[in-house]
Amino acid sequence: MPELPEVETVRRSLFPLIKNRTIENVIVYFPRMIKEPDVETFKRRVRGQTFKAIERLGKHLLFKVGDLTMIVHLRMEGKFMIKAIDAPKDKHEHLRFNLSDGQALCYYDVRKFGTLHLKEANTLYTTKPLRHVAHEPISEAFDFNAFAEKLKSDRPVKAAILDQKVISGIGNIYADEILFCASIHPDTPARELSRARIKKLAECAKTILNKAVESGGTTIRTYKNALGVDGMFQLHLNVHMREGEACKKCGRTLKKKKTAGRGTYFCPTCQKKGRKT
DNA sequence: CTCCATGTTCTCTG
DNA sequence: ACAGAGAACATGGA
Numbered sequence: 189m190p191e192l193p194e195v196e197t198v199r200r201s202l203f204p205l206i207k208n209r210t211i212e213n214v215i216v217y218f219p220r221m222i223k224e225p226d227v228e229t230f231k232r233r234v235r236g237q238t239f240k241a242i243e244r245l246g247k248h249l250l251f252k253v254g255d256l257t258m259i260v261h262l263r264m265e266g267k268f269m270i271k272a273i274d275a276p277k278d279k280h281e282h283l284r285f286n287l288s289d290g291q292a293l294c295y296y297d298v299r300k301f302g303t304l305h306l307k308e309a310n311t312l313y314t315t316k317p318l319r320h321v322a323h324e325p326i327s328e329a330f331d332f333n334a335f336a337e338k339l340k341s342d343r344p345v346k347a348a349i350l351d352q353k354v355i356s357g358i359g360n361i362y363a364d365e366i367l368f369c370a371s372i373h374p375d376t377p378a379r380e381l382s383r384a385r386i387k388k389l390a391e392c393a394k395t396i397l398n399k400a401v402e403s404g405g406t407t408i409r410t411y412k413n414a415l416g417v418d419g420m421f422q423l424h425l426n427v428h429m430r431e432g433e434a435c436k437k438c439g440r441t442l443k444k445k446k447t448a449g450r451g452t453y454f455c456p457t458c459q460k461k462g463r464k465t
Numbered sequence: 466c467t468c469c470a471t472g473t474t475c476t477c478t479g
Numbered sequence: 480a481c482a483g484a485g486a487a488c489a490t491g492g493a
Binding site: 190191247262264265299301303317350352359450451 | 472
């Protein structure tokens with residue numbers, strides 16, 4: 189379940205392996221992954237281009253190829269790997285870029301939920317999927333007042349911070365960790381949060397995402413980063429996947445419930461509803 | 466066999 | 480029209 193820290197780890201580890209390589213050929217095994225433009229146009233435009241950079245916005249990877257940008261979203265289980273150009277197709281391999289150095293950049297996705305959009309510079313940020321993506325809590329551009337304004341909603345605060353239009357980069361794991369850090373019950377209606385608690389929420393989001401990036405992300409279940417490298421932030425998880433275990437702050441038993449349609453881990457003592465601190 | 470998990474977008478409801 | 484809830488997507492594992 190790659191969230192901002194995992195996607196950032198992919199970005200950092202992958203770029204040195206493809207930097208300045210030219211795409212000699214593109215093989216699409218699962219055409220539905222290419223959302224824009226049609227597959228033939230996509231192949232024609234990308235062939236012959238060179239990887240100039242990988243950027244990231246929230247959970248989106250932005251591959252700069254020539255003057256074009258490939259926006260890739262890994263959704264739940266998307267991964268990239270490098271292998272020899274003549275290696276046979278693996279199970280769950282959906283896309284392959286044959287590179288000028290004899291290696292191939294391959295995309296894998298068991299769930300097939302990942303997406304790719306190819307954009308020109310003039311529409312990159314003004315069209316889907318990046319059009320409405322909010323700033324990240326760790327970005328210089330993060331605007332606290334805009335964030336507070338978007339929390340004026342009746343939704344549970346957990347639903348609000350999972351919404352990429354409100355704040356970007358946070359998924360189910362870090363949402364739980366951030367709310368625990370801020371001592372906020374996940375079901376608290378977003379508009380009931382005081383300005384001080386919103387401040388705390390934004391600070392916790394920044395601290396936790398930065399720390400997770402430093403740790404190379406979180407490795408749980410089957411998720412592994414590019415090259416199969418494991419992140420280590422799971423060692424710092426305070427609530428996520430710890431149902432029935434002791435709270436590291438108060439020692440009481442952590443609970444699991446469903447909020448915003450998502451499995452939600454929290455401490456009923458440290459994260460009381462209506463708490464004012 | 467059934468149910469669950471997961472991020473995002475689409476569709477339905479009030 | 481709006482916000483919010485729920486379904487859909489795909490597939491492996493419990």
